[in-house]
Amino acid sequence: MGRYIEAKCRRCRRAMEKLFLKGDRCATAKCGLVRRASIPGVHGKNKTSKSGISEYGMQLMAKQKIKRIYGILERQFRKHFDEVKNRPGITGDLLLARLELRLDNAVYRINFASSRSQARQIVNHGLIMVNGRRVNIPSFAVKVGDVISINPFKKEKNYFKNLSQVLKNKTNFPNWISFNKENLEGKIVNIPTKRDSGIDVDIQMVVEYYSR
Incomplete structure (x- = not known):
């Protein structure tokens, strides 16, 4: 079974925000993003914001962020999207509910x-x-x-x-x-909502990414 091999702290640095992948450690000064806020890679120090990124790039970043938060790879994530895309309702909300469940x-x-x-x-x-x-x-x-x-x-x-x-x-x-x-x-006792997920991401961008 496939799995992430990149260090968890590098994933947060790549997303330029805390994804809370290490539990309580992420709330301390030991958090990798606190200790080293630059994006991983040779040119990471020169990239400190998301400005200048194309619409496609923003859609990709939204998708990658959610995948990293839930710790799943592309094949599984796409499978979850395909499960909900034809169901009645808002596709983005249905996708988040599937991930939460x-x-x-x-x-x-x-x-x-x-x-x-x-x-x-x-x-x-x-x-x-x-x-x-x-x-x-x-x-x-x-x-x-x-x-x-x-x-x-x-x-x-x-x-x-x-x-x-x-x-x-x-x-x-x-x-x-x-x-x-x-x-x-x-x-x-209930179906989780987007608010319940607490995920700060425009889920509609993920829907648009897969609808290209």
């Missing part, structure tokens, strides 16, 4: 992981259950009514023992997820 992203939103890459690893290792069944496919689409929980055979791992204490004090759950702190279960 990926199992790895839902695990991240529930706070079972501090980053999407960590969430993907947790799912890959079979540590997550959906409606009582083990699912190890990060791109699996959860839907309203689905319950996401920790594999009961894995709850004794030190990671989850510590996590249960941390989650008792968590309050920043998205509107589309209801979290049961006693059972450590997250339930999908």
Whole structure:
């Protein structure tokens, strides 16, 4: 399976903004963008803004930004776009909803992981259950009514023992997820909106890119 090999901090520098790919570290002075704000490459220091970029270039940047945030490659991203492009509704909003409803992203939103890459690893290792069944496919689409929980055979791992204490004090759950702190279960209660995603990008540019 394909995966990103470029360092996470370089992806943020290339986007010229924080994408929060390393969880809590991104909010500290250790953030790669704070320590080195220039774009990667020989001529990176000479590029400090997005001025002079063509419309196509802006569309490409919007697409690349979303791909980096969710940590998926072109083939998978295009597949998600093709899934929603003929559905009734606003294509851009439908695309963001599909990305938010990926199992790895839902695990991240529930706070079972501090980053999407960590969430993907947790799912890959079979540590997550959906409606009582083990699912190890990060791109699996959860839907309203689905319950996401920790594999009961894995709850004794030190990671989850510590996590249960941390989650008792968590309050920043998205509107589309209801979290049961006693059972450590997250339930999908709504379809996530563009506002829920918190992604600062013109999603219409992505639609226009694929509609060329």
